[in-house]
Amino acid sequence: MKKLINDPFEFVDETIEGVLLAHRDHFQRCEGSKRALMRADGPVEGKVAIVTGGGSGHIPVFLGYVGPGLCDAASIGNVFSSPSPDDMLAATVAAHGGAGVLHLYGNYSGDRMNFGMAAEMAEMEDVEVKTVLVRDDVVSAPVEEMDRRRAVAGLFFAYKIAGARAEEGATLGEVAEAAEAAAVNTRSMGVALTSCTIPAAGEPTFQIGEDEMELGMGIHGEQGLRRGKIMPADAVVDEMLEHILADLPFEAGDEVAVLVNSLGATPPEELYIMYRRAHAVLGQAGIGIHRAFIGEYATSLEMAGASISLLRLDADLKRLLDAEAYSPLLPRAHA
Amino acid sequence: MERIDAAQLIAFLQVLTEEMPAHRDRLRELDAQLGDGDLGITIAIGMKAIRDALADFPGEEPGMILAKSGMAFNREAASTFGAIFATALMSAGKHIRGKDAIEVGDLPGMVEAAASGVSARGGARPGEKTILDVLLPMAKALEQQVAAGASLPAAAQAAHGACVEAVAETEQMEAKHGRGGWLKEKSIGIPDPGSVAICLMVECLARFVEGQSP
Numbered sequence: 026m027k028k029l030i031n032d033p034f035e036f037v038d039e040t041i042e043g044v045l046l047a048h049r050d051h052f053q054r055c056e057g058s059k060r061a062l063m064r065a066d067g068p069v070e071g072k073v074a075i076v077t078g079g080g081s082g083h084i085p086v087f088l089g090y091v092g093p094g095l096c097d098a099a100s101i102g103n104v105f106s107s108p109s110p111d112d113m114l115a116a117t118v119a120a121h122g123g124a125g126v127l128h129l130y131g132n133y134s135g136d137r138m139n140f141g142m143a144a145e146m147a148e149m150e151d152v153e154v155k156t157v158l159v160r161d162d163v164v165s166a167p168v169e170e171m172d173r174r175r176a177v178a179g180l181f182f183a184y185k186i187a188g189a190r191a192e193e194g195a196t197l198g199e200v201a202e203a204a205e206a207a208a209v210n211t212r213s214m215g216v217a218l219t220s221c222t223i224p225a226a227g228e229p230t231f232q233i234g235e236d237e238m239e240l241g242m243g244i245h246g247e248q249g250l251r252r253g254k255i256m257p258a259d260a261v262v263d264e265m266l267e268h269i270l271a272d273l274p275f276e277a278g279d280e281v282a283v284l285v286n287s288l289g290a291t292p293p294e295e296l297y298i299m300y301r302r303a304h305a306v307l308g309q310a311g312i313g314i315h316r317a318f319i320g321e322y323a324t325s326l327e328m329a330g331a332s333i334s335l336l337r338l339d340a341d342l343k344r345l346l347d348a349e350a351y352s353p354l355l356p357r358a359h360a
Numbered sequence: 361m362e363r364i365d366a367a368q369l370i371a372f373l374q375v376l377t378e379e380m381p382a383h384r385d386r387l388r389e390l391d392a393q394l395g396d397g398d399l400g401i402t403i404a405i406g407m408k409a410i411r412d413a414l415a416d417f418p419g420e421e422p423g424m425i426l427a428k429s430g431m432a433f434n435r436e437a438a439s440t441f442g443a444i445f446a447t448a449l450m451s452a453g454k455h456i457r458g459k460d461a462i463e464v465g466d467l468p469g470m471v472e473a474a475a476s477g478v479s480a481r482g483g484a485r486p487g488e489k490t491i492l493d494v495l496l497p498m499a500k501a502l503e504q505q506v507a508a509g510a511s512l513p514a515a516a517q518a519a520h521g522a523c524v525e526a527v528a529e530t531e532q533m534e535a536k537h538g539r540g541g542w543l544k545e546k547s548i549g550i551p552d553p554g555s556v557a558i559c560l561m562v563e564c565l566a567r568f569v570e571g572q573s574p
Contacts, residue, residue: 110446111435138443138481142434145450145477149427149457 026222028327033224037081037103044088048353052091055098058115060108062088063098067120073191073200074098074120075127077184078113079136080105082223083244085354086180086323087130094350095188096129097122104223104326105245107135113143117152125153125197129187129204131176132160155197157204159183161213161334163272164241164250171209177244178286178323179211182336182346189348203345207336212269215332216261217242217249217288221325240264244288244325244332258295262302265333270310275337277311282336282346284318290329293320299331315343320356361569362512365461369422370414372568373429377411379564380404383557391553394540399553402437406445409436422462426453440538441554444482444491451477464505464512467519471499488536489547494555497526498562516566523559530555 030036038059045052045062055061061078068074077087078100087099098120102108117126126147128140137158144154160171161179187204195203217239220229230246233239238261241249250268275281285300287293296319307314315338323332338346364372381404388400413432417425430449434442455473456466475495484490501522505515528551535547 109435109438110431114431138447141481142431142443142446142450145447145454146427146431149424149450149454 026224026227028222028224030224033227036224037101040081040084041088041101044354051353052088055100055115055119057119058100058112060102060112061098061100061116061119062091063116063120064091064093066093067097068122069097070122071124071194072097072122073124073127073195073197074117074122075129075184075187075191075200075204076100076113076116076120077128077130077180078102078108078116078140079130079133080107080245082221082326083324085321085352089352089354090180090184090188092350092352092355094192094348095184095352104225107133107139110139110142110146113140114146117143117147117154118150121147121152125155127187127191127197127200127204128154128156129183130158131180132158132172133175153197155201157183157187157201157208159208159211161208161211162241162243163212163214163268165243165247168272175243175247177213177215177334178284178332179208179213179334179336181284181286181318181322182211182282182334183207185350186342186345188350189345192348203341206342210273210337210342211334212272212275213284213332213334214240214265214269215242215244215249215288215330216240216265217246217325217328217330218255219290219327219329220246221289221328223326238330241268242330244323244328246325246328258298259302262299262333263306266303266306269333269335270312273335273337275310275312275335278313280313280315280338280343281307282316282318282338283307283314284322284332284334284336286318286322286332286334287320287324288328288330288332289321289324290327291331296320296331299333303333316346318356322356363461363463364422364512364569366418366420366422366425369425369462370417372565373410373414373425375568376561376564377407377414380407380557380560383560387553387557390550390556393550394535394543394547394553396539398439399441399557402439402441403557406433406437406442409433421458421460423453423456423459426450426456440482441557444478444554447477447481448474448491448495464510464515467515468499468502468506471495471502471519475499482537484537487533489530489533489540489552489555490537491552491554491558493530493533493552494523494526494558497522513566513570516562516569520559520562520566523555523562527551527555527559
């Protein structure tokens with residue numbers, strides 16, 4: 026294992042310290058938790074607060090989505106492990122600006138269990154909470170069992186849409202509706218070329234041959250759709266889009282936002298080579314591209330590979346996607 | 361005792377958190393046959409966490425004391441049992457939100473709320489060898505007691521009786537969740553360790569309300 030770290034067990038706390046020191050105008054700690062950060066200008070009085078969280082190892086997910094036009098606070102756990110309910114509760118109470126809190130996060134059982142407890146405690150403390158789960162990975166369960174699907178880079182679209190709706194002054198119910206609209210109109214799929222290594226584990230999460238790739242792998246190394254010999258970028262994109270397009274399904278005349286995301290080790294050049302093909306395939310299918318986002322939006326430590334996410338847009342989603350947003354950890358979340 | 365106010369609830373938690381760690385080895389051995397053997401330790405650590413939190417509870421209403429006890433337990437003993445047990449206490453606490461004391465008539469609803477909270481959180485259904493299989497029979501027994509106009513000590517006694525029977529029934533069930541779920545039919549013949557733990561807690565409660573009756 027080659028990593029620029031100190032004590033592997035200090036990995037998460039030292040990451041948070043570094044983020045806070047580098048971006049002290051942007052973040053502050055939530056009272057009562059070492060593992061929760063919120064906007065420096067939070068809580069924003071009268072605005073619905075959006076709180077997210079999950080395991081570490083995915084930057085910019087989750088801390089990097091805290092900012093104006095995005096989430097208000099995030100709590101993170103150990104690498105690939107859920108934060109505790111206490112950290113989530115601390116984030117919820119700290120970010121609450123009097124208009125209720127939306128818990129918006131990925132559909133993983135540990136996160137659901139712990140956020141569920143935090144929501145119950147928050148309600149005991151008179152903070153109204155609604156929950157929306159992102160479940161965009163088409164490979165993780167059949168479409169008729171969408172509620173079993175896990176979340177991957179499609180989190181970006183949900184944060185962007187819900188964050189913009191909250192900034193518009195919408196009610197908690199309206200913000201939750203916007204988040205759900207983003208979630209149900211987003212489809213993603215990934216491809217992994219190499220494994221990641223959890224610092225405290227010290228060994229790669231899985232073995233994969235030098236000439237192999239795994240299509241559909243999750244962002245913690247969850248088993249994908251198939252493993253095979255590595256193919257040229259165009260063929261990989263064709264196969265990924267085949268699954269993504271058929272799933273919603275996306276149809277001629279639809280307008281979409283495209284996200285080509287690096288899982289950590291894949292360089293921007295390769296993402297643009299993939300995007301080039303995606304652009305052509307969508308064009309052939311008669312699907313209009315409103316905007317493209319290329320870069321690191323949801324990573325899996327040093328895993329090599331990428332994911333493609335599509336969000337089907339209507340007028341409302343387009344307006345919200347194009348609204349101002351900012352975080353120093355994001356490549357480009359604003360127009 | 362006909363009602364449990366905040367001070368009495370704290371006194372009960374004092375007794376409970378002193379007693380439960382004594383069952384550590386029995387729970388560990390049971391759990392070693394079905395799970396990973398850590399339930400005894402989880403209970404010992406979690407109960408100590410509640411005990412350490414008791415000092416912060418005066419001034420809180422009983423519902424909040426239950427909820428905060430659950431959070432304290434799971435904070436120090438984070439685990440599947442920790443999350444499920446915390447959920448049970450939070451759901452029961454939420455059911456009596458705003459009340460200054462727990463009365464016998466509150467008990468069936470509290471246990472039902474705990475059962476539905478546990479089911480929603482962990483996805484378990486009746487008959488799958490989980491604490492749901494003691495909570496549901498206990499809620500039913502409490503309902504009958506309340507309908508018959510029973511006193512708090514009598515209802516608690518009946519709840520404990522229902523628990524003992526329910527634990528025996530979990531022996532015949534096949535585990536579907538957690539590590540026990542991998543054992544499938546090999547899990548038959550062993551009672552559900554989590555249910556045994558709940559039964560021991562209810563026994564403690566029954567003795568507590570009995571002992572303090574006029």
